[in-house]
Amino acid sequence: MRVDDQKITEAGNSLTPKKNEKVIQFDNHYLYCGLTNSHDHLEMNLYPHLGNPPYRNYTEWARDVYKPDENPVREIERIPIKYRLLWGGIKNLISGVTMVVHHNPWHYTLGIHFPVRVLKKYAWAHSLAFEKKLKNKFPFWKRTPFVIHAAEGTDDFAQGEIGQLKKIGILKPNSVLIHAVAVESNELDLISQAGSSVVWCPSSNYFMFNQTASISKLRKRIPVALGTDSTMTGQSALFQEMRTAQKSNEATVREIFEMVTSVPQKIFKLPQQRILPGFPADLLIIPIKSKDYYENLILQESEDITCVINKGKVHYSDRSLANELVLKGYIHKVGTSEKWFAYDIDQLKMNILSTGIEEKRFEGNELWKLLS
Numbered sequence: 001m002r003v004d005d006q007k008i009t010e011a012g013n014s015l016t017p018k019k020n021e022k023v024i025q026f027d028n029h030y031l032y033c034g035l036t037n038s039h040d041h042l043e044m045n046l047y048p049h050l051g052n053p054p055y056r057n058y059t060e061w062a063r064d065v066y067k068p069d070e071n072p073v074r075e076i077e078r079i080p081i082k083y084r085l086l087w088g089g090i091k092n093l094i095s096g097v098t099m100v101v102h103h104n105p106w107h108y109t110l111g112i113h114f115p116v117r118v119l120k121k122y123a124w125a126h127s128l129a130f131e132k133k134l135k136n137k138f139p140f141w142k143r144t145p146f147v148i149h150a151a152e153g154t155d156d157f158a159q160g161e162i163g164q165l166k167k168i169g170i171l172k173p174n175s176v177l178i179h180a181v182a183v184e185s186n187e188l189d190l191i192s193q194a195g196s197s198v199v200w201c202p203s204s205n206y207f208m209f210n211q212t213a214s215i216s217k218l219r220k221r222i223p224v225a226l227g228t229d230s231t232m233t234g235q236s237a238l239f240q241e242m243r244t245a246q247k248s249n250e251a252t253v254r255e256i257f258e259m260v261t262s263v264p265q266k267i268f269k270l271p272q273q274r275i276l277p278g279f280p281a282d283l284l285i286i287p288i289k290s291k292d293y294y295e296n297l298i299l300q301e302s303e304d305i306t307c308v309i310n311k312g313k314v315h316y317s318d319r320s321l322a323n324e325l326v327l328k329g330y331i332h333k334v335g336t337s338e339k340w341f342a343y344d345i346d347q348l349k350m351n352i353l354s355t356g357i358e359e360k361r362f363e364g365n366e367l368w369k370l371l372s
């Protein structure tokens with residue numbers, strides 16, 4: 001494969017190197033298009049899991065954990081948002097993600113120098129319970145995705161939300177419902193008739209409610225993508241999320257693969273990805289742990305990744321590969337492996353700690369542990 005200026009320019013078995021081109025050979029590796037994480041709150045990934053589950057629905061959880069005058073919320077919210085967002089970007093980068101659907105307002109930090117692409121054309125609302133003037137949040141343009149937490153719980157309150165969305169007139173083809181745990185056959189009919197989509201976040205669901213959505217039923221009639229949610233309730237790596245999805249027996253490894261690649265591209269009207277000339281060079285290179293291409297993806301850990309390329313540039317890789325490519329950047333440990341980053345993780349951690357927050361606040365944060 002030949003990569004030039006953000007794009008794949010050639011791919012095949014008979015390429016020969018041109019003068020001054022650098023050739024890297026990967027033995028025992030599979031190549032993937034960069035993954036899409038369809039649900040995250042990028043600035044909320046410094047949190048540990050919060051709350052004392054199980055809850056009946058998201059309002060119970062939110063009222064239990066949102067105490068802005070108490071820690072950890074007080075101290076973490078004082079950290080400048082640009083550092084919190086960047087931390088969320090690093091979380092996704094080291095999971096092979098090249099595109100994230102962020103659920104919260106757009107921020108300039110999420111632009112061109114951010115570690116991953118972030119969907120820019122979207123409309124969002126938190127949820128029926130926590131959004132005033134919900135109808136005003138619905139986009140005018142039919143192609144703009146409208147993202148909202150819905151049916152997040154196991155009780156009648158959560159189940160009733162789908163009917164309510166329809167009643168208000170915002171259950172539409174561009175509506176993307178996050179969680180949909182309480183969806184039964186009536187709600188499934190409503191969502192499928194409306195042509196709306198669902199994003200599944202199983203680890204967050206299991207943490208909060210000890211159960212998840214009936215994805216095996218849903219995905220027969222509705223597009224379903226996969227998302228991690230933030231570390232407040234979810235797991236930090238998309239690989240872990242994929243494994244939780246597999247363990248739930250609601251989807252096969254191939255279906256889970258589609259939930260982080262082709263399905264979100266359709267739901268969020270993203271450019272298609274292929275390993276073919278003309279397509280963006282957003283790529284993930286990982287060692288072969290299983291011959292099965294789909295299973296191999298979900299068996300990975302962040303420290304196993306050989307290389308993540310975004311817009312034709314290496315953003316995260318093995319130290320040895322970075323040496324070979326003579327890349328300028330930063331070495332940082334990920335678990336037990338030394339990795340190369342295009343981002344200064346030590347500086348980011350210092351910036352976070354310079355607000356006076358004690359490092360022990362992050363003891364329960366999986367990503368902080370992985371990057372210490």
Ligand SMILES: [Zn+2]
Nearest residue numbers: 103149178229
């Ligand atoms: Zn969420």
